[in-house]
Amino acid sequence: MPELPEVEIYARYFQRHALGQRIARVRVLDERILGATRKATFIRRLTGEQFTTVRRHGKHLFAQAGERNWLHLHFGMTGDLAYYCDPAEDPRFARVVFDFDGGGHLAFEDMRLFGIVDLTSDPDDYIREHAVGLDPLDPALRLRLFRRLMEKRRGAIKPLLMSQQVVAGIGNLYADETLFRASIHPLRPVDRMTPDEMKAVYTNMRRVLNEMVALKAGEGDYPARMLVQHREEGDVCPRCGGEIRRTIVGGRTTYFCSRHQR
Ligand SMILES: [Zn+2]
Numbered sequence: 676m677p678e679l680p681e682v683e684i685y686a687r688y689f690q691r692h693a694l695g696q697r698i699a700r701v702r703v704l705d706e707r708i709l710g711a712t713r714k715a716t717f718i719r720r721l722t723g724e725q726f727t728t729v730r731r732h733g734k735h736l737f738a739q740a741g742e743r744n745w746l747h748l749h750f751g752m753t754g755d756l757a758y759y760c761d762p763a764e765d766p767r768f769a770r771v772v773f774d775f776d777g778g779g780h781l782a783f784e785d786m787r788l789f790g791i792v793d794l795t796s797d798p799d800d801y802i803r804e805h806a807v808g809l810d811p812l813d814p815a816l817r818l819r820l821f822r823r824l825m826e827k828r829r830g831a832i833k834p835l836l837m838s839q840q841v842v843a844g845i846g847n848l849y850a851d852e853t854l855f856r857a858s859i860h861p862l863r864p865v866d867r868m869t870p871d872e873m874k875a876v877y878t879n880m881r882r883v884l885n886e887m888v889a890l891k892a893g894e895g896d897y898p899a900r901m902l903v904q905h906r907e908e909g910d911v912c913p914r915c916g917g918e919i920r921r922t923i924v925g926g927r928t929t930y931f932c933s934r935h936q937r
Contacts, residue, residue, distance in 0.1 A: 677750040679734060679811065679844030680887035685748075685756050686731040687892070689738060689781070692758035696775040697725045698740065708770035708785060710747070710793030720744055720794055721773070730798055732810050733843025743796040751789030757782045808843040811880055816842070821877045825865050832868065832876065833861035834925035845880065847927045848903060849887065853880045855902040855914075860936045861924050906930045 677685070701718045703709065709717060724740035731737075736748040748754070757766050758781050765772060769782035771792050783792050795801045808824075809816045824841045835841055836850045845853070854861050857875040859868070868876075890897070897903045900913045907930075910919040917934025 676752050676846055676848070677734060677754060678846035678849050679731075679884055680849070680891050682731055682734050682736055682750060682844070683888050684891045685750065686729050686736050688756055688758070689726075689736065690729045692779065693726050693738070693773065693775070693781045694729060695725065695727070696777055696779065698722055698773050699776045700774040702772040702774065703770070704765075704772065705770040705788070707788055708783070708790060708792045710791045712794045717792075717794060721746065732798060732802055733807055733839060734846075735798075735801075735807070735843075737795070737798040737801075745795050745798055747791070747793045747795045747798075747801065748783060749791040751785060751787065751791065753787045754783065754785040754790035757784055806840055808839055808841045811842040811844055811884055818874055818877050822870070822873050825868075825873060828865055830864060831862045831924065832859060832865050833929065835865060836876075836880070837925065837927070842880070844884070847929070849880075849883055851906075851930055852883045852902050854936060855930075855932060856883065858935050858937065861922075861929050861931050863937070902930060902932075 698721050701721050703714050703717060706714045721740055724744065726738045726740050728739040729736065734749060738746040740746055758779060760779055762774070762780055766782050766784040768784040768786040770785050771783045773781045783790070825835065828835055828841065833850050833854060836845050836853065837847065851861065853876060856879040857872070859872055859876060905913060905919050907919065908921040912919055912932040912934060915932060915935040917932045919930055920933045922929050
């Protein structure tokens with residue numbers, strides 16, 4: 676399931692392949708993927724335009740195509756982008772395809788249809804109206820601000836990291852990874868965390884996301900020291916030798932070390 680690092684890679688892919696290209700034709704192959712915008716409007720507002728800017732916020736990707744006209748992509752569970760030159764290569768689950776003047780094609784594919792393809796007049800308006808939290812890699816999100824946002828909240832740390840309301844972009848996998856590195860139990864109430872523990876969550880959240888962006892930009896596999904390589908009940912913690920346990924937190928399958936995460 677795409678989280679911030681995966682969407683960052685999609686944003687770079689979009690930028691590399693689709694930026695500066697004029698859209699000759701828009702094909703909506705399955706309109707169930709469209710959000711609030713109707714098919715005819717979607718096609719009319721993008722045909723003849725040119726993608727000029729790509730912006731990512733959390734798990735959202737925005738691409739500008741004209742004044743107050745932005746394409747908005749959310750990748751849901753199985754969303755992906757594909758760029759190719761032969762239209763016979765339309766991916767099996769392509770839902771929307773942009774045919775460019777230069778002969779290239781960019782498809783948004785999504786097998787399970789939990790993703791969204793939509794238009795918005797302004798990404799900042801969208802973020803505000805939908806109360807999407809700050810991007811965890813935004814330099815404006817300093818430790819002090821992170822603490823202040825967390826202090827207003829109640830409940831367990833893991834669902835808060837995943838809520839998209841305090842910070843946006845963290846899903847199940849990297850929430851577990853962040854807490855594993857910060858040595859914090861996923862069910863620990865935020866109002867019972869010390870300032871140092873909150874700092875450890877903040878620091879490791881950014882470290883995990885930055886490392887994952889770098890990893891995904893290359894060809895590397897997850898290192899063995901990461902929890903992601905040990906997501907199995909009874910596995911051995913690569914950090915302390917403790918036992919990895921599985922539980923459900925906020926409806927999501929959660930793995931943690933029963934020894935060093937407190
Ligand atoms: Zn451990």
